[in-house]
Amino acid sequence: MENLFLDRSFHIRWSQLTAAGVESAISHALAKAEQAIARIAEQDPVRADFRSTFLALEEATDLLNESWGKVSHLTTVADTPELREAFNTMLPKVSAFQAGVPLNAALWRQLKAAAAHPAATGLSAGQRRLREETMADFLQQGADLPAEQKPRLEALQGELAQLTQKYAENVLDATNAWELLVREAAALRGLPDHAREAARQSALKKGHGTEAEPVWRFTLHAPSQEPVMLYAEDAELRRQVWQAAVAAGSQPPQDNRELVRRIVALRAEKAALLGKAHFADLVLARRMAGSGRTALDFIEDMHGRVTVAFQRECRELEQFKAGQTQTPAAPLAPWEVAFWAERLRRLRYAFDEEQLRPYFPVNGVLAGMFEVTRRVFGLTVTEKPAGTVETWHPEVKFYEVHDRDGRHIGSFYADWHPRESKRGGAWMNYLITGGPRPAGSRAPHLGLICGNLTPPSATAPALLTHREVETVFHEFGHLLHHLFGEVEIKSLNGVNVAWDFVELPSQIMENWCWERESLDLFARHHVTGAPIPADLFERMVAAKNFRSATATMRQLTFARLDLALHLDPAPFLAGDLPALLRRLLADYLVPTVPPAPTAENRFTHIFSDPVGYAAGYYSYKWAEVLDADAFTRFKREGIFNPVTGAEFVAKILSRGNSADPMKLFVDFMGRPPDLQALLTRAGLT
Secondary structure, three states: OOOOOOOOOOOOOHHHOOHHHHHHHHHHHHHHHHHHHHHHHHOOHHHOOOHHHHHHHHHHOHHHHHHHHHHHHHHHHOOOHHHHHHHHHHHHHHHHHHHHOOOOHHHHHHHHHHHOOHHHHHOOHHHHHHHHHHHHHHHHOOOOOOHHHHHHHHHHHHHHHHHHHHHHHHHHHHHHHOOEEEOOHHHHOOOOHHHHHHHHHHHHHOOOOOOOOOOEEEOOOHHHHHHHHHHOOOHHHHHHHHHHHHHOOEEOOEEOHHHHHHHHHHHHHHHHHOOOOOHHHHHHOOOOOOOHHHHHHHHHHHHHHHHHHHHHHHHHHHHHHHHHHOOOOOOEOOOOHHHHHHHHHHHHHOOOHHHOHHHOEHHHHHHHHHHHHHHHHOOEEEEOOOOOOOOOOOOOEEEEEEOOOOOEEEEEEEEOOOOOOOOOOOEEEEEEOOEEOOOOOEEOEEEEEEOOOOOOOOOOOOEOOHHHHHHHHHHHHHHHHHHOOOOOOHHHOOOOOOOOOOHHHHHHHHHHHHOHHHHHHHOEOOOOOOEOOHHHHHHHHHOOOOOHHHHHHHHHHHHHHHHHHHHOOHHHHHOOHHHHHHHHOOOOOOOEOOOOOOOHHHOHHHHOOOOOOOOOOOHHHHHHHHHHHHHHHHHHHOOOOHHHHHHHHHHHHOOOOOOOHHHHHHHHHOOOOOOHHHHHHOOOO
8 A cells, every 4th residue: 555654645645644654654755865865975076066966955855854744743733652653763763864964975075066066156046045054054063074073963963853752752741641630619719611611521521520410620731721820719729730730741750850951961062063162052053143142132131121020010919919818918829820910900900811702712713814814915715624635633624725816825734722642832834845836837835733722612612812812823924934935945935944033924913913903803702793892802902011021021031041051051960950940040030939940841842852942942032023023014004904914925924034034024124123112012111
């Protein structure tokens, strides 16, 4: 039977992609890639030109990238013991191949020869960009290392791939392993009805309780955990959920503590081997920040700008709780912070985010988002009927996207609700990169967006929080970046850009979630169809920047922790890592008793991939500066202005990595980014 991991058809036959086919498919794709690279390396250097080297290398790994991409994706959305075993069997081989490509001395000689070929002067701008980026990639990954050092670098890459995969598995397994069964209804005081019902249904599905004698089951998945922390009046219930959440990844058998040390140590060794002072400089050399020092300066500058407001917000919350409980003001317990903050917000603004939930049924949110993108970017998004296109789970939907001219620019899958076989968080990824073909036609792109949003209940559709609505828009922004890609060279197309630029297209989409004009397109009561009442909208906007300094500081905390471990890891590796991180972050953390543990053992952004967001978590705040500033142009020219939208497509979304990201931003805005726009939007000026 044909192995469908190797099938490059646009419509993927997910039902036929089983663990049993992984090893043979990936072994075949690896062999093909190795043969293709050998042909490049063995050609006559005198004849080596751009087509026979740079473009040939670009094409050499196409089959492997697409096949391995399917396997990797399935491990994140349909994890099974068999699939995990098959993935981990092939992971060292794929990692060794990927690490070995830039260390192939013969291949590197051919690239250098082709770069110096007389015909190179006639390359197009896109071709020159590929040449420059490929040469920089190879140098950054050790192409010029002495031969005796290359085996060690390959070994480092392979070990990092395995350790970071194990880290991710531990977080997923720890999340799935924990549950809390509540048998007394009194313990649920304060919980919204939807959260109670979801917990009851969860218990029934696991065989706990009956209709007559209900039991309520809580887990560490966000839709279950967050309502408890925000609304449950029972402090003991909140404490148990909080303790389980922060312990994820730090308790046997899913213990990441030594993995963190080993991953950080290997990254530092890799940087030293490649002639860099630290891992941050290694990975940031070709991002917008340029260096670890620049990223750290940015974070410390932001920290200085929000510290006074942050400290004021912490004192206000302590005083508020003291006044409500008639006790002396003192630091809160960590499982009290979200609860009392929500109480304060309700009192100050007469606003409860749960009031918005009935206006955000997930299907309405999606339809409204598609209408926003139709007006702004000229896209038509059409859902394919269930059963006409295979998906990896019955809940997954498939959509086709056409532009103003009726071209099918791409399609995507959407998978929005939690499952035990699916990792936490929200993300976008791509499966096929299309774009312009040499003959003048255009191939469609294929992508996906996933989340862990509030699921539907037995009595109501999936009703989202406003934060979840922002998440949907955010991930769709990443997807638009992929679907709009018009760069001929795949590795330069779509989201293959500097990681401190990649969040601009995603984060700018969140702005439409706050505009009355766009909310009226989709924020409709799921029963009555009524829009959000004017007074509720006004209270929502008034409460927007409630504790914005604390929210900002939370992101800065993660970024500072990340940079600390990757700028100067030695002190942390030699001592008590959690204690040292707490001391470093003392001015960043909300003061609590007991102190909350730092996040290194469950920080998948920086530890579930050999590189990923490591030394790059600052990118979220960096890109917030870009998105806040860029949206000022939409505010000035009209949030549905199709001309502004077309320019954003032409100058940002379609360009991928075809030019330096700062140049792309300046092309759209006419000037460099202005930090003041972010501070103004956050109410921190």
